Structure formats: C-alpha cells, structure tokens
Amino acid sequence: MSLLECRCRLRYPSGFPLEADFVTDAAVTSLFGPSGSGKTSLLSVIAGLRRPQEGRIRLRDRVLFDSAAGRNLPPEQRRIGYVFQDHLLFPHLSVRRNLLYGWQRRPAGARVVPLERVVQVLELAEVLDRLPHTLSGGQRQRVALGRALLSGPELLLLDEPLASLDEALKHRVLDYVEQILKEWEIPTLYVTHDPLEVRRLAQWVIAVAHGKVQAVGNPEDVLRKGATDGTPIRPKN
Amino acid sequence: MAESFLGLTAQDWQAVARSVEVSAGAIVLSLPLGLGLGWLMARKNFAGKTLLETAINLPLVLPPVVTGYLLLVWFGKKGWIGSWLFRWFGLEIAFTWRAAVVAVAVLGFPLLVRAIRLAFQGIDPRLYQAARSLGAGPLDAFLTVSLPLARNGVIAGVVLAFARGLGEFGATLIFYGNPEQAPTLPLQFFNTWENQTGPGGEDRLWRLVLVSLVLACAALAGSEYLERQGQRRESA
Numbered sequence: 388m389s390l391l392e393c394r395c396r397l398r399y400p401s402g403f404p405l406e407a408d409f410v411t412d413a414a415v416t417s418l419f420g421p422s423g424s425g426k427t428s429l430l431s432v433i434a435g436l437r438r439p440q441e442g443r444i445r446l447r448d449r450v451l452f453d454s455a456a457g458r459n460l461p462p463e464q465r466r467i468g469y470v471f472q473d474h475l476l477f478p479h480l481s482v483r484r485n486l487l488y489g490w491q492r493r494p495a496g497a498r499v500v501p502l503e504r505v506v507q508v509l510e511l512a513e514v515l516d517r518l519p520h521t522l523s524g525g526q527r528q529r530v531a532l533g534r535a536l537l538s539g540p541e542l543l544l545l546d547e548p549l550a551s552l553d554e555a556l557k558h559r560v561l562d563y564v565e566q567i568l569k570e571w572e573i574p575t576l577y578v579t580h581d582p583l584e585v586r587r588l589a590q591w592v593i594a595v596a597h598g599k600v601q602a603v604g605n606p607e608d609v610l611r612k613g614a615t616d617g618t619p620i621r622p623k624n
Numbered sequence: 625m626a627e628s629f630l631g632l633t634a635q636d637w638q639a640v641a642r643s644v645e646v647s648a649g650a651i652v653l654s655l656p657l658g659l660g661l662g663w664l665m666a667r668k669n670f671a672g673k674t675l676l677e678t679a680i681n682l683p684l685v686l687p688p689v690v691t692g693y694l695l696l697v698w699f700g701k702k703g704w705i706g707s708w709l710f711r712w713f714g715l716e717i718a719f720t721w722r723a724a725v726v727a728v729a730v731l732g733f734p735l736l737v738r739a740i741r742l743a744f745q746g747i748d749p750r751l752y753q754a755a756r757s758l759g760a761g762p763l764d765a766f767l768t769v770s771l772p773l774a775r776n777g778v779i780a781g782v783v784l785a786f787a788r789g790l791g792e793f794g795a796t797l798i799f800y801g802n803p804e805q806a807p808t809l810p811l812q813f814f815n816t817w818e819n820q821t822g823p824g825g826e827d828r829l830w831r832l833v834l835v836s837l838v839l840a841c842a843a844l845a846g847s848e849y850l851e852r853q854g855q856r857r858e859s860a
Contacts, residue, residue, distance in 0.1 A: 436756070463757070463759045469757045475750055475754040479773055488758050492759035
C-alpha cells in the first residue's frame with residue numbers, strides 16, 4: 388500500500404477547477420509549480436481545511452476523505468502537521484505554548500517527539516518565553532516547524548517554508564528542515580517553486596500547473612522536462 | 625427623606641446600585657448568546673443572515689417603549705413565552721426585577737453583538753484552522769484561540785452594552801413598571817423630576833445628572849481604552 392493517495396476534484400467559488408490525482412511513497416515529495424497553480428489549496432484539502440467536491444484521500448491505511456463513502460475526517464483527527472507559508476503562530480501565546488499546543492492534545496502515549504530535542508535542533512531555547520511578534524522571520528519559521536513536529540504528525544505539509552526569507556536565511560532554514568526530516572523521518576509534502584529546493588530535498592516530484600498535475604516522477608526527470616524558471620511543465624504524451 | 629452621601633438620598637443610591645445590578649445581570653444573560661451570534665455573523669454565510677441581522681438590530685431603531693410593550697405582550701403571564709415559563713418553571717417575568725434585566729439585555733444586545741462580530745472579523749480565520757489542524761476540536765479551538773484573540777473587542781462590547789443598560793428607560797418603564805420602592809436610576813431621575821417641589825429638589829436632580837455623567841464617561845473611556853489595546857496588539 389502506498390503512503391499517500393490523493394484523488395480529488397475541487398471547484399473554487401470563482402469556477403477555477405483543481406484536479407489532483409497522484410500517489411506517492413517517497414519520504415519527501417515535492418509539489419512543484421508556479422504560484423497560483425493550486426498547490427496551497429491542495430494542502431488545505433489534504434489537511435481537511437477545505438472540502439473537495441469529490442474524490443478520495445488516503446494516508447497509509449487511513450481513509451481521510453472519501454466522497455463516495457461519505458467519509459470526511461475533521462482536521463483534528465487527521466494527524467497532519469501543516470506548516471503554513473505565513474506560519475500562523477498564535478499571537479497571544481508564548482513560543483513555548485505555541486510549540487506545545489498540538490503536543491498537549493495528543494494522548495500521552497503518542498507523544499513521540501520530545502520538546503527538549505525540538506528546541507535543541509531548532510535552536511529555540513532563548514526565545515521560549517517570547518511572544519511571536521517579537522521574533523524574526525527565521526525564528527517564526529522554526530517555531531512553526533517545531534509546533535507541527537510536536538503535534539506528532541504522520542505527514543508533514545510544508546508550504547514554501549523559505550518563501551518569506553532572505554537569501555542568507557534560506558540556507559540556514561533549509562539546513563533545519565533537512566535535519567528534521569532526517570531525524571524524525573516523517574513523510575513530507577514540500578510545496579515550492581524553486582528547483583534547487585526540489586533537488587536538495589525531494590525524492591519524488593509532482594509538478595502542478597493550472598490546477599492540474601502535469602508530471603510525476605523523480606526530480607531529475609521532471610525538472611529536465613520542464614523549464615527551471617517555474618513556467619508550467621507540459622505532460623509527456 | 626434624610627440626606628446622605630454627596631447630597632443624594634439613600635433611595636437615590638439604591639437606584640444607582642439597582643441599575644448597576646440590572647445592567648450586570650443583563651450582560652450575564654445576553655453574553656453567551658451574543659458570543660454565539662457574533663461569531664456566526666463574522667464567520668458563516670447562511671440563508672436568512674440578513675433577516676437575523678435585522679432582527680438583532682431592531683431594538684436599536686425601534687422606540688424603546690414599543691420594544692417594552694412587545695416584551696410585555698410576549699413575556700407577560702398570558703404571553704406565549706411568559707405563560708410557558710410560568711407553567712414549567714413558575715417564573716414570573718413582567719413587573720419583577722427579571723423584567724428590568726430582560727429589557728436591558730434586549731436593548732443592549734445589538735451593541736454587544738456588533739462589537740463581538742467586529743472582534744471576530746478582525747482575526748485571521750486561518751488561526752482557528754491552524755488550531756484545528758494541531759488537534760483541537762471546534763469548541764477547543766474557539767476557546768483557546770478565537771475567543772482570547774477577540775477578548776478586547778468582546779470586553780469593549782460588554783462595557784458599551786453595560787453603559788447603555790444603565791440608562792434604559794422606555795422599555796423598562798413599560799415592562800418593569802415604575803415600582804415606588806425599587807426604581808432604577810433613570811426611573812428615579814424621572815420621579816425626582818416629576819416631584820421636584822420644595823427647596824433642594826433641583827439640587828438633587830443635578831446630583832443625579834452628575835452621577836449619570838460619571839458612570840457614562842467611565843464606561844465610554846473603558847470601552848475606548850480596550851478597543852485601542854486590541855488594535856495595538858493586532859498591528860504588533
């Protein structure tokens with residue numbers, strides 16, 4: 388059985404359709420494509436924050452959504468760690484309480500990721516008692532990563548984690564991401580429009596454009612077929 | 625009647641205390657529903673939303689005496705709500721202290737809901753989604769994320785509705801009546817004005833004006849302060 392199966396159709400109120408049809412088994416799968424292609428919407432659908440019109444989503448042996456069977460797990464039962472592009476840290480809670488928000492809501496036996504280790508790996512010890520608005524962009528990104536990790540997810544969704552950072556910071560945060568993925572081996576969907584990030588992190592690529600999956604394969608094959616500047620990649624006929 | 629503190633009679637001060645009590649009771653009564661409706665109005669679209677909004681805002685534009693009369697018709701012993709409450713709970717509303725609380729609650733309700741709605745509208749709805757995704761159920765996410773973030777707006781609405789309640793006259797007069805022994809501050813003012821005979825009558829009236837002014841200003845300043853605090857945190 389594959390790790391993640393996603394077949395769904397979503398129609399926005401504006402009429403723009405999103406069709407996602409893919410299966411992946413890779414530790415890190417990159418959702419790759421230009422902005423506006425529907426990548427973030429797809430993450431919302433998988434996380435259960437947006438309901439597709441029809442389809443089926445399965446994570447390992449758990450069916451998260453199945454329109455035919457009338458099944459739709461609410462987000463709190465999906466065990467998916469979603470790191471939003473703009474972090475969405477809770478502004479009224481300290482870094483520590485942000486980090487522990489999901490952790491506290493897991494049964495004691497299921498808390499596999501220890502707080503101390505996350506704080507150490509992400510170098511957050513000094514900012515634990517601060518409020519999110521006092522943090523730098525890179526720190527916020529790390530808190531968002533740590534918060535998702537500590538919720539004990541079976542799948543991580545990273546939405547352009549480097550997009551809001553400047554060049555120098557990008558490399559550092561990328562190091563953190565890489566270390567997390569290596570240490571905890573949580574399967575990850577990594578959204579990006581940067582081919583460099585795809586090459587560095589992903590073993591499998593799903594190229595999306597115009598709300599449709601255009602190509603699926605290993606990074607070299609998919610990237611060679613398409614342009615590297617983020618223009619849509621044509622499917623092979 | 626014996627003169628007492630600050631030149632107001634004991635009955636004057638009792639009226640002030642009664643108005644404060646009634647207003648506080650009205651908040652306790654209306655806040656849970658106000659939170660629910662305010663959140664619903666901020667977050668959801670549904671059939672009949674405009675109709676519901678109109679119904680909530682009606683007391684704002686209806687003459688208070690008309691609202692009071694409608695309350696009397698519905699909550700009176702023969703009214704459809706009043707008869708039901710009396711039969712099942714032995715509760716009498718009209719012409720008891722409960723009537724004063726209900727009248728003040730209904731009249732302040734539009735202000736309360738409006739403030740709460742604006743407070744919720746000022747929060748990124750995706751913070752609630754983030755909480756859900758981290759394992760919080762709908763009520764959990766509401767109580768630990770949405771409500772604390774809306775806190776200042778909610779408090780501002782409470783203060784405003786509370787202050788409005790202190791001055792409620794028209795609906796109270798009809799639904800609660802004007803019991804000689806237990807007037808609210810506005811009723812006491814009205815009675816004093818009607819009977820301002822003899823020396824010092826006008827003085828007492830002015831002292832009641834002063835008390836009302838102080839209460840109103842304090843409430844407005846409090847509401848304003850809280851609103852600004854909320855804005856500061858949002859822009860931070």
